[in-house]
Every structure is written in C-alpha cells, then in structure tokens.
Amino acid sequence: MTEGADTSAPTPALDTAYFQRWLERATEVVVEQADHLTELDSPIGDADHGSNLKRGFRAARDAVAEQRPATPGALLMLVGRQLVSSVGGASGPLYGTLLRRTGKALGDAPEVSLAELAEALRVGVDAVSQLGGAVAGDKTMLDALLPAVEALPGSLAEAGAAADRGAVATVELRARKGRASYLGERSVGHQDPGATSAALLVNALVEVAGDE
Ligand code: ADP
Ligand code: MG
Numbered sequence: 001m002t003e004g005a006d007t008s009a010p011t012p013a014l015d016t017a018y019f020q021r022w023l024e025r026a027t028e029v030v031v032e033q034a035d036h037l038t039e040l041d042s043p044i045g046d047a048d049h050g051s052n053l054k055r056g057f058r059a060a061r062d063a064v065a066e067q068r069p070a071t072p073g074a075l076l077m078l079v080g081r082q083l084v085s086s087v088g089g090a091s092g093p094l095y096g097t098l099l100r101r102t103g104k105a106l107g108d109a110p111e112v113s114l115a116e117l118a119e120a121l122r123v124g125v126d127a128v129s130q131l132g133g134a135v136a137g138d139k140t141m142l143d144a145l146l147p148a149v150e151a152l153p154g155s156l157a158e159a160g161a162a163a164d165r166g167a168v169a170t171v172e173l174r175a176r177k178g179r180a181s182y183l184g185e186r187s188v189g190h191q192d193p194g195a196t197s198a199a200l201l202v203n204a205l206v207e208v209a210g211d212e
Contacts, residue, residue, distance in 0.1 A: 015111040019072045021208035023064055023079060027057040029200050040193040044180035049193040052089040059086040072112055076103030090178055091194055094128050094141065101127040118152035125149050132177055139173040139180060139187060141194035148202045160206040163199040170195045 030037075034050030041049035060082035069075040080099030083092050102124030106112055112120070125145045134140045144166040151162035168191065175187035178194070 013111055014072060014114070014117055016070065016072055016075055018208065019075045020064065021211055022205050023057075023061055023075070025208050026201050026204040027061045029204055030054055030057045030197070033197075033200060037193050037197055040191055040196055044175065044183055044187050044190045045193060046089075046179060048089055049091060049197065052087045052091055053095075053197055056083040056087040056092060056095070059083075071106070071108050071110055073103045073106035073108055076100070076106065079103075090132070091141070091197070094132055094194075097127050097131050098124040098145070100124075114156070115153055118149065121145075121152060122149050134177040137173060138177045139170050139175040139192045139195070140177050141192070141198040143167070143170050143173070143192065144195040144198035144202065148198075156206045156209050160199075160203040163202040167191060167195040167199040 030050075030053045034054045036050065037053065038047050038050035041047050060079040063078055063082045064075060067078060069078050076099045080096045080101075080103060082096075083099065084096030086092070087095070102120045105120035105123040106116065109116070125142065128145070129135060129142060132140065134142050136142060136146050144163040147162035147166040148159040152159040170192040171189060173188065173192070174185060175181040175183065175192070180187045180190075180192065
C-alpha cells in the first residue's frame with residue numbers, strides 16, 4: 001500500500017522551522033480551499049467549516065509570527081490555543097485539542113523524529129476521540145486522522161496518502177457525531193468536511209518536508 005509514496009526519501013529534521021513551514025503551508029491551503037470546505041459543510045452541516053478554519057489558522061499564524069515559539073511542541077501548543085479561542089464551531093476545540101495535546105506530548109525537544117511525531121500525534125488523536133466521543137467510522141475528522149497516525153511511522157508521504165483515502169471513504173459513511181449526525185441516513189453520499197480538512201493539514205506536513 002505504498003504506491004506513490006517515496007519511502008526511500010530520508011526523514012527530514014522535524015525542527016521548529018519545519019513546523020513553522022507546515023503552519024504557513026497549512027494556512028495557505030486552508031485559505032485556498034475554504035470555499036470548498038464550506039461547500040462540503042453545506043449539505044451535511046451549517047456551511048461554515050472553511051470560514052472557521054480560515055479564521056483559526058490566520059490567528060495561529062499571526063500569533064506564531066509574534067511570539068516565535070522556540071520548539072516544535074511550543075509551536076503546536078500555541079496553534080492549538082489559537083484555534084480554540086478563535087474558532088466558534090466544533091472543529092475549533094477539536095483541532096485545538098489535537099494540536100495542544102500533540103505539542104505537549106512532544107515536550108521541549110528542539111527537533112523530533114518521525115517516530116516521536118507519530119507517537120505524539122497518536123496522543124493528540126486519542127484526545128480528540130475522548131473530547132468528541134467519536135470513533136473510527138463515525139464520519140468525522142478522525143476518519144482521516146486515525147489512518148494517518150497508523151501510517152506515519154512509515155513515512156510522511158504514506159500518512160498523507162492514508163489521510164486522503166480516509167477522507168474519500170467518509171462519503172459512504174453515515175454520520176454518528178456532530179451536526180451531520182442529525183441527518184441520519186441522509187448524511188450518506190457526502191464527504192465529511194472535517195475529514196477533508198484533516199487530510200489537507202496532514203498533506204501540508206508532506207509538502208514542506210523537502211523545503212529548507
Ligand atoms: P460545526 O459542526 O460546529 O459547524 P465545523 O463546521 O467547523 O463545526 O466542523 C465540522 C466538522 O467537525 C465535521 O465535518 C467533523 O469532521 C468534525 N466533528 C464534528 N463533531 C465531531 C466529533 N464529535 N468528533 C470528531 N470530529 C467532529
Ligand atoms: Mg459547520
């Protein structure tokens with residue numbers, strides 16, 4: 001299942017500059033894709049997912065530029081706090097928890113390995129599941145995040161591909177958590193906006209891995 005993933009690429013140094021590039025790329029992608037995310041949130045939600053994330057990531061980018069956190073862990077915790085305080089929808093506290101808990105799990109290391117990132121992300125994803133009560137197959141962001149965490153010890157590229165597959169697979173699922181669950185069976189046939197944005201955020205990690 002490694003088609004398309006360049007598993008021979010050396011693992012880059014996952015230092016503060018790397019996570020800063022991730023945040024810049026993530027903000028760019030969220031802004032580019034905001035209308036699409038909001039469109040996905042129309043039939044099975046309240047049409048605000050793109051604008052929610054746009055506001056959140058812009059606030060996070062500004063806070064990081066101003067406060068210049070010194071470690072990957074501190075950077076992710078700061079992004080998480082900004083998402084919690086600036087996003088009104090369910091995705092704010094959920095993504096906020098993901099990033100705060102992942103960042104906290106990284107501790108104060110100046111640089112982390114792929115294995116350490118995978119382990120920390122697992123802690124963050126578990127916290128999202130605890131906070132929102134959702135599990136795999138409930139048609140939420142977890143359906144992209146969980147496969148990404150499973151694949152991440154292999155490579156960043158494998159994690160990105162797994163998140164994409166997970167997001168697409170939400171089309172067939174019936175929502176059991178969040179606003180979309182109010183629609184019951186009528187939620188089937190639509191891709192989940194949160195799983196879609198989660199795949200974008202994981203792929204931003206892949207996209208900036210080769211840059212310096
Ligand atoms: P809201 O639903 O409050 O309008 P958003 O539109 O920003 O918030 O985010 C919706 C997304 O949040 C959904 O597509 C889903 O992926 C995710 N979500 C909602 N509830 C949960 C939950 N309990 N656990 C995990 N993810 C959830
Ligand atoms: Mg919404």
